[in-house]
Amino acid sequence: MSNLFEDLETGPDAPETIYAVVECLKGERNKYEYDKDLPGVVLDRVLHSNVHYPSDYGFIPQTWYDDDDPLDVLVLVEDQTFPGCVIEARPVALMKMDDDGEQDDKVIAVPIEDPRYDHIEDLDDVPDHLRAEIDEFFETYKNLEAGKEVETLGWEDKTAAIDAIEHSQELYDEKF
Numbered sequence: 001m002s003n004l005f006e007d008l009e010t011g012p013d014a015p016e017t018i019y020a021v022v023e024c025l026k027g028e029r030n031k032y033e034y035d036k037d038l039p040g041v042v043l044d045r046v047l048h049s050n051v052h053y054p055s056d057y058g059f060i061p062q063t064w065y066d067d068d069d070p071l072d073v074l075v076l077v078e079d080q081t082f083p084g085c086v087i088e089a090r091p092v093a094l095m096k097m098d099d100d101g102e103q104d105d106k107v108i109a110v111p112i113e114d115p116r117y118d119h120i121e122d123l124d125d126v127p128d129h130l131r132a133e134i135d136e137f138f139e140t141y142k143n144l145e146a147g148k149e150v151e152t153l154g155w156e157d158k159t160a161a162i163d164a165i166e167h168s169q170e171l172y173d174e175k176f
Contacts, residue, residue: 004086005036005070006176008061012088015165020073020087020109024057025080032083034059041083048144054133056081063168064175066103071168073107074134076126078116088112091161093123095131096153097138106138107161123157131155 002008004021011018023032023041029052033044056077059070074095075087089109097104108126110117120126135152142148 003036003039004034004084005039005059005061008086010060010062010165010169014169015091015162017112018060018073018089018091018107018109018165020056020058020075020089021061022056022058022075022081022085022087023083024053025083026055026077027052027080029053034084047141049141051137051141054130054137056085056087060107060165060168062172062176063165064171065105065164065168066171067099068102069104071107071165072104073109075109075111076117076120076130077111078114091165092120092158093126094156094161094164095134095138096156098151098153100149105164106134107164108134109161121158123155 008019021034023034029047031044031047032041035042055074057074060073063071065071075089081087089111091107091109093108095106095108097106110120138150138152142150
């Protein structure tokens with residue numbers, strides 16, 4: 001069985017075009033995680049707060065980030081896909097975040113194969129209200145979990161997203 005974390009490359013033209021491995025689905029409360037040791041997608045928990053993911057959410061393969069996990073990615077989609085789906089995507093922004101004292105930034109990307117997102121090239125193209133929804137989700141999704149503190153730290157442009165991907169590729173190469 002193929003391991004989507006180790007065997008799948010970061011993207012066909014990384015860091016400008018990446019693969020996003022979907023774990024959590026737009027509109028749902030289930031927190032799935034890819035377990036590279038199985039390999040497969042497992043239910044980690046159900047979100048304690050009454051919120052749902054604002055987009056499909058997962059990780060970029062062959063990356064490692066400052067929080068000792070693969071680099072997170074939100075892929076803006078009209079309709080959810082499924083856990084384990086691989087989406088060829090284009091990074092357009094970076095949301096900075098602190099999760100319990102660890103840097104846990106999120107790459108924002110759009111699917112290459114959906115013409116609805118062809119016009120989204122950079123942070124300024126992501127609608128303000130959608131950015132506010134994503135911020136609100138990450139500010140509140142752990143509120144009812146004891147001892148968990150999350151703080152969103154603002155938005156950065158496509159260049160910052162590319163830099164974060166390159167940084168995560170370097171950390172992956174050092175660790176693995």
